[in-house]
Amino acid sequence: MKYYIIAGEASGDLHGSNLIKQIQFQDAASNIRCWGGDMMQSTGAELVKHYRDLAFMGFAEVVKNLPTIMANLKWCKADILTFKPDALILIDYPGFNLRIAEWAKKEGIKLIYYISPQVWAWKANRVKKMKTCIDLMLCILPFEKDYYKNTWNWNVEYVGHPLIEVIDDFKKQHPTIDTNKKIIALLPGSRKQEIAKKLPIMLSVANHFPEYQFVVAKAPGQDDHFYEPFLNGISNVDVVKNSTYDLLLKAKAALVTSGTATLETALFAVPEVVCYKGSSISYQIIKRLIKIKFISLVNLIMNREIVKELIQDELNTTNLVRELSRLLKDDDHIASLNKDYQSLHAVLSAGGHASQQAAEKIMQFLKKK
Numbered sequence: 001m002k003y004y005i006i007a008g009e010a011s012g013d014l015h016g017s018n019l020i021k022q023i024q025f026q027d028a029a030s031n032i033r034c035w036g037g038d039m040m041q042s043t044g045a046e047l048v049k050h051y052r053d054l055a056f057m058g059f060a061e062v063v064k065n066l067p068t069i070m071a072n073l074k075w076c077k078a079d080i081l082t083f084k085p086d087a088l089i090l091i092d093y094p095g096f097n098l099r100i101a102e103w104a105k106k107e108g109i110k111l112i113y114y115i116s117p118q119v120w121a122w123k124a125n126r127v128k129k130m131k132t133c134i135d136l137m138l139c140i141l142p143f144e145k146d147y148y149k150n151t152w153n154w155n156v157e158y159v160g161h162p163l164i165e166v167i168d169d170f171k172k173q174h175p176t177i178d179t180n181k182k183i184i185a186l187l188p189g190s191r192k193q194e195i196a197k198k199l200p201i202m203l204s205v206a207n208h209f210p211e212y213q214f215v216v217a218k219a220p221g222q223d224d225h226f227y228e229p230f231l232n233g234i235s236n237v238d239v240v241k242n243s244t245y246d247l248l249l250k251a252k253a254a255l256v257t258s259g260t261a262t263l264e265t266a267l268f269a270v271p272e273v274v275c276y277k278g279s280s281i282s283y284q285i286i287k288r289l290i291k292i293k294f295i296s297l298v299n300l301i302m303n304r305e306i307v308k309e310l311i312q313d314e315l316n317t318t319n320l321v322r323e324l325s326r327l328l329k330d331d332d333h334i335a336s337l338n339k340d341y342q343s344l345h346a347v348l349s350a351g352g353h354a355s356q357q358a359a360e361k362i363m364q365f366l367k368k369k
Contacts, residue, residue: 001027001366004085005034006076006100008051008093010190010220011260012115013037015162015355016091019114020045022359033083035076036091048079069096077103087366091115098126098133105133110366112136114358116156120147127152136365138358141301142347159358160351163260167267170245182212184324185247185270189257190219192226197277199230202255204317205324206234212252212328213237217244253327255320258309262296266307267348269341271327271334273320274298274309298344306340 003023007016017039024030024043032045041047049072073096080088080100087110090097094117104111113134119126120143127148130137137156139145145158188199199216206214214234218227218241231237240247244261248254248268256265258276265272274296294300298307308323310316326333351357 001029001086002031002083003033003087003089004080004083005032005036005040005045005089005091006093006097007034007036007040007091008096010037010051012091012093013039013051014166015115016040017043018162018165018355019089019091019358022355023362026359026363033079033085049076072096073099076100080104080109081107086110087112087362089114089362092117094126098130101133102129110135112138112362112365114138115140115162116144120144124151127154136361138361140351140354141297142351143301143303157361158351159361160354161263161348162354163263163267164345164348165353165355167245167264171249171268174246174249181250183247183251184209184212184214185251185254185256185265186214186216187244187254187256187261187265188216188275189259189261190222192222194257194278195219195222195226195230198257198275198315199227201277201315201317201320202275203230203234203237205255205320206236208317208321209324209328210236215240215247215251217241217247253324255324258295260297262298262307263301266298266341266344269338271337272307273323273327274307275315275320276309276311277315278312301347302340302344306337306344 005016005020007013013036016034016036020032020040020043023032034040034045034047035049036047037051088104089112090101092115098117101111101113111134116137116139117126131152131154139156139158140161142158145156148154148156186202188195188202203214214237216227216237216239218224218239220242227239248265248270251270254265254270254272255275256262256272258274262272262274276295294305295309295311296307299305299309310319310323
């Protein structure tokens, strides 16, 4: 069968590549055309648009690049019609993909959505349209199945979280850990604005822990020179690029920007403090729009505070020093956190091998139709 897959971000490229491998395993004659990145292309799928040409973040940048976005939508629709897929598979990336979904429904194209948009956090009104457009929704967070059923009377499928397989496989391939190194990982995010807001505050604690080496994980899309002004004058700081998982294998603790990285850090069993700070105006807007108790996936999944979240004005040197000291020196707190991390892993593993489950659900759906 023919599959057209659209992923618009680095995480979608990773999870899309693993899904493609499972589709190819279950459908040896599969013909796959995709939007994504190098990892999806490495599977043998035909890459027609790279996600680096699609990453427009923030209101101003989206407005500025609106002609490009509209041109991409138009080209994508024409390319799908030319390819004539048996199934269109959309991976997260809701701003673009939900527009494609609405169009595809009118064209009578079979539509699968893998990795639900986080509508339970904000923009819940999107669900009405999603329910009418999407033939099969595959979710990766355990609470999403109940959310859609109880709130919207929509039956969706939970397939497990794909990071479980990714991180477990990485650990198997990299079993050696140098436990003598005293490393604190800093994961300040991927976008310039968030790095500039949070990294100086993260680095401000370095002189309070002179016996530790603070290591900044650079974002793949940022120029190395961008980080230099933040690092000047700090002796116990280093940087790595394209080695975040290696860094987390060795770290004693981590300061992490809210997002998927909080979950990745927890699955590596690294004690962490979750950090968020935006502009005052943006924060006030977001605070009124978002309807969730926590900002980190770790706490959201477990529905209680497992990792400390320092948000907006709470993200300061004094609070970071206090929380980091607990993660490094409070044995009871560390033991409790490790137990919670094990529970988190068990909850996410219960869904099964996400990529395999997703591919199987897709095959079952297509055979029924």
